[in-house]
Amino acid sequence: MTPDLSVAIGALALRGPVLAASGTFGYGTEVPLLERRALGGMVSKGIFLRPREGTAPPRIAETPSGMLNAIGLQGPGVEALIRDYAPQWAEWDFPVLVNINGETAAEYGELAARLDGVPGVAGFEINISCPNVEQGGLYFGNDPRAAAAVTEAVRKRTKLPVWVKLTPMVSDIGVIARAVESAGADALCAINTFVGMSIDLNAHWPRLSFRTGGLSGPAIRPLAVHLAHQAARAVRIPVIGIGGIARAEDALEFMIAGCSAVQVGTATFVNPKAIAEVHNGIAAFLEARGFASLGELPRYLPRD
Amino acid sequence: MFLLDAPVTGKRQVAHGMFVIGMRAPEIAAEVRAGQFVNLGWAGGPLLRRPFSVYRAEGEHVEVVLKAVGAGTAQLLAMEIGDRISCLGPLGHGFDLGGAARSVVLISGGLGVAPMPLAARDAKTAGLPVTWVHGARTAAELCAETDGDQVVWATDDGSQGLHGTAVAAAPAGDLVLACGPNRMLAAVAERWPDAQVAVETYMGCGTGVCLGCAVPLARGGYDRACKEGPVYRAADVDWSVLPSHLPYAISA
Numbered sequence: 001m002t003p004d005l006s007v008a009i010g011a012l013a014l015r016g017p018v019l020a021a022s023g024t025f026g027y028g029t030e031v032p033l034l035e036r037r038a039l040g041g042m043v044s045k046g047i048f049l050r051p052r053e054g055t056a057p058p059r060i061a062e063t064p065s066g067m068l069n070a071i072g073l074q075g076p077g078v079e080a081l082i083r084d085y086a087p088q089w090a091e092w093d094f095p096v097l098v099n100i101n102g103e104t105a106a107e108y109g110e111l112a113a114r115l116d117g118v119p120g121v122a123g124f125e126i127n128i129s130c131p132n133v134e135q136g137g138l139y140f141g142n143d144p145r146a147a148a149a150v151t152e153a154v155r156k157r158t159k160l161p162v163w164v165k166l167t168p169m170v171s172d173i174g175v176i177a178r179a180v181e182s183a184g185a186d187a188l189c190a191i192n193t194f195v196g197m198s199i200d201l202n203a204h205w206p207r208l209s210f211r212t213g214g215l216s217g218p219a220i221r222p223l224a225v226h227l228a229h230q231a232a233r234a235v236r237i238p239v240i241g242i243g244g245i246a247r248a249e250d251a252l253e254f255m256i257a258g259c260s261a262v263q264v265g266t267a268t269f270v271n272p273k274a275i276a277e278v279h280n281g282i283a284a285f286l287e288a289r290g291f292a293s294l295g296e297l298p299r300y301l302p303r304d
Numbered sequence: 305m306f307l308l309d310a311p312v313t314g315k316r317q318v319a320h321g322m323f324v325i326g327m328r329a330p331e332i333a334a335e336v337r338a339g340q341f342v343n344l345g346w347a348g349g350p351l352l353r354r355p356f357s358v359y360r361a362e363g364e365h366v367e368v369v370l371k372a373v374g375a376g377t378a379q380l381l382a383m384e385i386g387d388r389i390s391c392l393g394p395l396g397h398g399f400d401l402g403g404a405a406r407s408v409v410l411i412s413g414g415l416g417v418a419p420m421p422l423a424a425r426d427a428k429t430a431g432l433p434v435t436w437v438h439g440a441r442t443a444a445e446l447c448a449e450t451d452g453d454q455v456v457w458a459t460d461d462g463s464q465g466l467h468g469t470a471v472a473a474a475p476a477g478d479l480v481l482a483c484g485p486n487r488m489l490a491a492v493a494e495r496w497p498d499a500q501v502a503v504e505t506y507m508g509c510g511t512g513v514c515l516g517c518a519v520p521l522a523r524g525g526y527d528r529a530c531k532e533g534p535v536y537r538a539a540d541v542d543w544s545v546l547p548s549h550l551p552y553a554i555s556a
Contacts, residue, residue, distance in 0.1 A: 023514070024509075024513060024514065025513055026512065026513040030511065030512045030513060030531075031511070031513060045515075053524070053525050053526060054515065054518060054526055055518075056518070056520065056545055057505060057506070057517075057518045057519070057520065057526075057545070057546065057547055058505075058506050058547055059506070059515070059516050059517075059518050060506050060507075060508050060514070060516035060517075061506070062350060062351060062352050065351055066351060067351060067352060067508065069508070069514070069516060071514070071515045071516065071518075074515050074518070074526065209547075217351055218351070266351075268509070268513070269352065269353075269508045269509035269510075269513070269514055270345060270351060270352060270353060271345075272307060272392065272511065273307065
């Protein structure tokens with residue numbers, strides 16, 4: 001019998017635990033060869049109130065088992081998102097959360113208010129962890145008061161699920177996790193990319209035009225499992241694990257370490273079928289071990 | 305778009321350090337148009353796929369042309385007949401030969417030969433006479449498979465054909481299609497603003513979602529080499545911001 005892979009993240013019911021990570025799936029309209037039934041949900045590319053051009057090329061650089069990116073949250077702005085994409089999302093059979101960004105806490109709140117009630121928008125992922133913007137982004141993510149202020153600003157303007165995507169660039173992720181939990185977050189997403197740099201030996205200069213970028217891919221997976229685990233220990237709300245997941249075994253590591261669901265990101269660039277393979281692999285793993293549902297999977301989660 | 309497990313069917317050398325690899329990818333071979341590319345991955349290879357313009361497509365087979373410029377391309381060149389390559393494609397927006405042109409001039413620099421055999425094929429099919437201008441640093445680096453109604457050679461060191469660049473050697477053209485290093489394409493843009501050029505960029509996904517292959521536009525902003533490109537109207541690109549001399553790139 002096929003195991004039950006459905007999960008509830010707060011009030012949001014997902015048919016499966018594997019979501020598409022923000023920035024690796026566009027707005028969901030252009031991903032090729034997608035097996036939708038395997039998709040638990042999708043987090044849209046990060047959006048600001050206004051359109052953004054993004055950074056100059058080169059924007060990406062490959063590193064051992066990983067990649068650096070500095071896209072700079074290129075996007076059309078919230079009005080274009082509402083006009084061009086949300087109507088399509090409203091037709092889909094999985095929830096779409098919008099990754100929201102701002103330069104001030106008030107801008108995050110405004111975005112949530114504008115998107116609240118728009119058909120097709122199932123919730124929010126607050127991005128307080130983008131390393132590739134000059135203002136905001138990471139700044140909010142490594143200060144517990146700023147992180148809480150952004151979360152509160154969004155919480156006040158919507159009844160939809162509010163998830164907060166955390167940065168790994170902190171000395172104690174538990175402190176930030178507790179701060180945003182207290183501020184009303186429904187779930188945490190752990191983690192966003194690490195800040196990294198790679199140097200062009202011929203140019204004697206960084207390989208990315210932004211100088212630094214966010215490191216993703218299998219290179220960060222053990223770091224991410226540890227940080228997601230630390231976040232999960234620190235809070236009572238669900239944690240969604242992110243970081244270098246390419247196969248079912250990787251996703252299961254995050255879930256045993258305390259995550260309720262996972263997001264697959266960079267792996268989709270390499271293998272357009274990665275999300276389906278992770279979903280199907282989790283089902284096969286549970287079935288082979290006689291677990292009837294994801295809830296029966298044993299967890300390693302001592303509480304702080 | 306197809307994702308195929310394509311067996312290697314052949315390899316041949318076409319210039320000093322430049323090789324053509326063939327693979328069996330029937331659905332892609334049937335659909336691909338000149339200027340489009342495939343994104344290749346293989347077991348034990350680098351994390352990200354590597355984009356290559358389709359060089360030729362015949363029957364069930366597609367070919368790509370490459371030089372060993374890094375660990376990834378060295379692995380590809382070490383493959384044996386029957387080894388498997390994961391082939392995603394066809395991708396991108398290719399050359400448009402549908403206008404009112406009466407003749408076509410192809411300009412290729414170095415590995416910029418990559419999209420030209422298909423472009424020459426399509427131009428001939430459309431009944432257009434083809435002049436192919438091909439340049440490289442030295443005679444040994446000129447691709448041996450260049451062909452057309454008229455072929456013009458150019459080398460940086462003067463060892464074969466005209467002494468100088470392919471752009472300088474090109475005759476006036478009705479419809480100009482060009483591929484090569486971005487600095488060469490910038491020179492094409494100055495002489496023929498309406499030329500269609502295939503640009504080189506780093507790429508992440510190749511399918512339009514990662515926004516890693518940003519091409520700066522003259523009107524401002526960026527779009528994606530993998531989706532709106534890799535072929536652009538030459539004057540539409542802001543060449544001052546597009547990096548050149550990538551150690552690894554889609555076509556040059």
